[in-house]
Amino acid sequence: MNPGSVALALINDTNMQACEVYETAIAYAVFGDAHLDLHDPWYDLRLCAVNENPDADAKGFSVRTPYGLDDLVAADTVIVPSVPDAVVSHGEPLPAAFIEALRTAAARGARVVSLCTGAFALAEAGLLDGRRATAHWTNTADLAKRYPKAEVDGSVLYVDEGQVLTSAGMSAGLDLCLHLVRRDLGAHVANQLARRLVVSGHRPGGQAQFVDLSVPATEDDSLGPVMDWAAHHLDQALTVDGMARRAGMSTRTFFRRLQAATGMTPLKWLLNQRLSRAQALLETTDLPIERISEHSGLGTAANMRRHFTLHVGVTPTDYRQSFGAIPPARRGA
The missing domain is CATH 3.40.50.880 (Class I glutamine amidotransferase (GATase) domain)
Incomplete structure (x- = not known):
């Protein structure tokens, strides 16, 4: 291309x-x-x-x-x-x-x-x-x-x-x-x-231009580890309550601090991470769509197709055809 x-x-x-x-x-x-x-x-x-x-x-x-x-x-x-x-x-x-x-x-x-x-x-x-x-x-x-x-x-x-x-x-x-x-x-x-370039891989265009970053650094220190942990466990059933407990915060405090740091709600941030994982797997592996949806935490293949169509603008199959590095004959889907 x-x-x-x-x-x-x-x-x-x-x-x-x-x-x-x-x-x-x-x-x-x-x-x-x-x-x-x-x-x-x-x-x-x-x-x-x-x-x-x-x-x-x-x-x-x-x-x-x-x-x-x-x-x-x-x-x-x-x-x-x-x-x-x-x-x-x-x-x-x-x-x-x-x-x-x-x-x-x-x-x-x-x-x-x-x-x-x-x-x-x-x-x-x-x-x-x-x-x-x-x-x-x-x-x-x-x-x-x-x-x-x-x-x-x-x-x-x-x-x-x-x-x-x-x-x-x-x-x-x-x-x-x-x-x-x-x-x-x-x-x-x-x-x-x-x-x-040492920058975030993907900030959605709809994210706010200016977000409240006034949370003290000592309070923000606990966000990084839990966000990194969540990004490496996207195939699990993650909840805001569970992430908050892992961060040692109340759910309300965790929600407020993550939104202040990213401009997104925790659930929207998780969805963004899961879509990014799915895109990477579609591009670099020959895993079937069903397996990719499981590995990225998007659930069923139908649910993954729905989110892709809504947020990426194309189906997972069309995305793979455009950006996949695996030859079509070797793909599982």
Whole structure:
């Protein structure tokens, strides 16, 4: 499977602010560094700048690249890591040629992605009209006011609308990039890459942008061991009461602290872990669906199919056909 070409779209005729450098670096770390030991071929990333000759006197960073808007239009995936602060704060216009290039790329079928304030560029191109979208929570009110045709949700990490995807700022941009790898190359590759980058393998897009992390460290210390234990015993009948007892907490306290630490209820966290385990087994083993559902704690094959269809978007069989490394003739299902 060839993951295709990625154009990282840079507004290079203005000063690059710190957040732009951060999100540009995130996308480059995921798609630009060739992780050929995880999947060969890897993505073909090109830095595509609006202005190929940035102002040498501009403060901050500038990028010199041989790739321009023609390369952006031809890419399979276009990522806008952010836009200059003046666009967001003062409504300064984005280059018309850049906006037209985004429209052309989308019209020819490219997947178009924004990180943080890059959503303003997608909205200006009309790509968010009638679609759910997000950005950093400090900017979503302005985004919704300026582009009322977009359905802006300022509470989530990222939104996947199929061809058009948007994320909140900072670490949420990394979550969306890993989500794209998961979509393209499967959960196993995405999880291995996340481990290499020392980040969580999968944070669902619907998780809140900001969660209460004010629990004292001495109280949080007991969460890590019990969460690790649960992740290694997913085939067992785990309950919130049992996990709380193992953590030495009341059920109510355990529920509150895990939700504060992860943004999810304990049962939702368990389901997310079980789906991730099932995805990995579908990709890397020839176990029958029934056995995988048992090993991951999802119960029956019918229950696993129901959860996959609802949360992953495809059946386990279709997922295995797309991402499984075991030849079909050797599979048990």
